[in-house]
Amino acid sequence: MKAPKILPWIAHKTGISEELALKLWRRAAGEAEIIAGCCNSSDFYRLAVERFIDFAEAEGTSSVVRQTAGTRSCISWLWRHQNRISKLNMITLENIMRLGLSNWTGMFPGPHHPA
Template sequence: MNTKPFHDRPPKILPWLARKAGITEHRAEILWHAAQRYATRHGGETATPAYWRAAMDRLLELIAAETLRADAASFGLRHWARVNARFWQAPVALLDAASLLVLHGTRLVATFGQASRLG
C-alpha cells in the first residue's frame, strides 16, 4: 500500500514518459520533484488545477531538455540507434504474418484437394 501523501506521489504517466524519452524512472522522478518545486515557486498555492498544470508543463520541458542532453552526449547516435531498433522490428512482424498466411494457404489447398478427391 502506498502511504505517501497524494501530492508527493509522481503522476501515473511518469514511467511511460520516461520510457518514451529514453530516461530512467528514477531520473524522471527527480525531474518531477523539480517540476513541483517550480510550480510551487511560480504559482504559490499547491494542489490546485493551475499548480498541477504548471507542474506537468514544466515536467515535459525538463524531460525534453534531458532527452536533448542525452542526444548531445551521444553525438547524435542515440536517435539513429532508436530508429534502427524500430526498423529491425518491422521485418520480424512481417515474417510472422507471412508465415501465418503460408500456413493458412497450405491448409486451404489441402482441404480443397481432399474435397476434390471425394467428390
C-alpha cells in the same frame, strides 16, 4: 505531491530512467509551487506537468515525439492543447450562464426604486 501516473511512460519515451524522471518531477513540482503559490490548485498541477515534460524532453536522448502520417506531434503540445480545450468548455458554460441571467432579468425586472 505524488508523481503522475504518466511519469514512467514519459520516461520511456524520452529515454531517461524512471529515477531521473522522478527527480525531474520533483524539480518541476517545486518550481510550479513557487509560481502558483500553493500545491492544491489546478494551475499548480498544470504547470508542474508542463515543466516536467519540458525537463524530460530536454534531458532525454529522444523527445516525446512519434511519427504519424508524416507529421510530428509532441506530448507537451498535446497536453497544452487539452488544457486549452478544457478552458474553452468553462468559458462556454460561463457565457451560457450570463446569457440565461440576462434573459431572466429582462423577463422579470426587479422593483424600481426612485432615487
